[in-house]
Amino acid sequence: MPEHTSSTASNGTNPTLSRLTGGPLPILGAAVLWGTTGTASSFAPDSAHPAAIGSAGLVLGGILLFLTGRGSSALLTRSDGRTRAILLLGAVAVAGYPLSFYPAVAHAGVAVGTVITLGSAPVFAGLLAWRLERVRPDRRWTVATVAAVIGCAVLVLGPDPVGSPTPVRPSGVFLALVAGFSYALYTIIAERLIRGGRTSGAVMGTMFAGGGILVLPVVVTTGTAWLATVEGALVALHLALFTVFLAYRLFGHGLRHTSASTATTLSLAEPAVATVLGVALVGERLPWASWSGLVVLALGLAVLKAPSGRKPRSRR
Secondary structure (H helix, E strand, O other): OOOOOOHHHHOOOOHHHHHHHHOHHHHHHHHHHHOOHHHHHOOOOOOOOHHHHHHHHHHHHHHHHHHHOOOHHHHHHHOOHHHHHHHHHHHHHHHHHHHHHHHHHHHHOHHHHHHHHHHHHHHHHHHHHHHHHOOOOOHHHHHHHHHHHHHHHHHHHOOOOEOOOOOOOHHHHHHHHHHHHHHHHHHHHHHHHHHOOOOHHHHHHHHHHHHHHHHHHHHHHOOOHHHHOHHHHHHHHHHHHHHHHHHHHHHHHHHOOOOHHHHHHHOOHHHHHHHHHHHHHHOOEOOHHHHHHHHHHHHHHHHOOOOOOOOOOOOO
């Protein structure tokens, strides 16, 4: 995927269209692909461990990202010690996501697990950006994030989903919060490296290949027999190709012109997709309070409408 540069505007490209294709649209496209994650994993064989499902997709998808990422090998071999340490931290965060998100889905349901993960991620991203870069979140981002938190609260504190395969357990909520933090952390790291001049393909390829290596023991120790079944192989391939490889190519491309805190808020489009799929394909039926929570999430996205150029902010 070619990198977007500022030269597009000088060549006569509409600046608004340039900002859209360089930031919000790729991220929203990635969010739509991520929305299929929970539903796809629910079709895996019963013998597949929840953490192993996502880990198998990450291993294959991470390898594909590394092999197709321009400059991945150079970034890994020619970087200084500090950059390698940052990449390692990013790989740990990448590995932490499937190890927490898929068990969260198993303990809280597709819709609830996804919404808590994505609803908490913008909060964590904003706090991390504030702590690491001393950048206060702007008003629009704050309003959108507050709406996301309210939407998640209404969804979680409302009645249990009717007909859901599993009740909403506290352990599922906790694991979803861990997944949200992991997502925010590797997004912050990727954004800083990409804006520092590294190509998005190299950054994503290196971090996700490293994350795949870290979770490989989980796939092996929990058993791989489910991968030999038709259902298991199709689920793993879908996760690898669509929710890891293609989605993170789009996401990395979008991070070049979108801040991590804004990107995680835009990713809240994923719960809408996940909820519709969970209701249509998995058999979950959400009560009116849960639907109201998702409406609030949608309003938060409307507040953070695209396109939006990232304005320089003073460091305090």
